[in-house]
Amino acid sequence: MNDGQKPSGLKNTEGFSESPQPHYHGHRDRLRARFQSSGAQDLQDYELLELLLFRILPRRDTKPIAKALIDRFGSFAGVLSASPQMLQEVDGLGPNAVVDLKVIQAAAQRFSKSKLPERPTLGSWTELLEYCHTQMAYEDKEQFRILFLDKKNKLIADEVQQVGTVDHTPVYPREVIKRSLEHSATALILLHNHPSGDPTPSGADIQMTRAIDEIAKPLGITVHDHIIIAKDGHASMRGLKLF
Structure with a gap:
């Protein structure tokens, strides 16, 4: 080819193929x-x-x-x-x-977890809820977790205790208290999620929370709340005066 025109699809004078960038x-x-x-x-x-x-x-x-x-x-x-x-x-x-x-x-x-221990948990309710939502709201199975706190409401540990099915998680109150004593915790915040999207506490949720609270009180352990997390909201069982 001697017409002076560069054939389409061939390399340019610098040795690179000429092809348009993707749209x-x-x-x-x-x-x-x-x-x-x-x-x-x-x-x-x-x-x-x-x-x-x-x-x-x-x-x-x-x-x-x-x-x-x-x-x-x-x-x-x-x-x-x-x-x-x-x-x-x-x-x-x-x-x-x-x-x-x-x-x-x-x-x-x-990142969310690293922010939580920096200040008293009960003094940062919005941050606590954001943390809970990040950790649990979109899980496809129920999980029960506990925030173990010291006397200043600083976070000692955050542990998933049980993972269940889409609508049930087995929780054993005495095991919860045993773990609290192992951490030397003086307060707890109980958490679990409802994959269904409805944070309304069930009868079993209420019964379990009351059982944990009854065992904890004589040992000087305060159950601050049991929060149920769903994709579009939450329910505070303490706020609802269910225990």
Whole structure:
């Protein structure tokens, strides 16, 4: 070819193939710019998820994947809290991408947990609820956990005691008290989640809480509250005057 024109698809004079950037690159740049100028508060859940997926899936158009995830799991938090098996059912996510999302969830939980001991728990009710919601709200099985506190209401330990089914967790009051004594705890906050989304305490919840409270009192251990966490709310059994 001697017509002076460069054939389409061949290398340019610098030795690199000429190929247009994928169409989503401009979208990524604009979304990053919005985040840099305004932060996350102006981004919808799927857009914040896109920002994460940019790095997890650098060669994919992540907008439809992010939207599919939000449609499936309802929210940003719901996506991060979904089980690996359910995440892999979404088209575009492979095992490696799912692991990356679960690492991000673990990092968020660790960050939330690290903030809690810095100040008295009962003096930071909003922060406590945010922490509980981050840890438990999107679990697909009931779990019962305890915050063990010292006399200044500082967190000694946060432990998951039992994991049950979608609507039941076996709890043994004497085991709860035994563990409290092992930690030298003087106060407890009991927590469990309702995967159904309804935080209303059941009759079994009330009975179990009263049993723990009755055993704890003579030993000088105060049960501050039993909080039930659901995706869209919570219930304080102390606030409801159920024990």
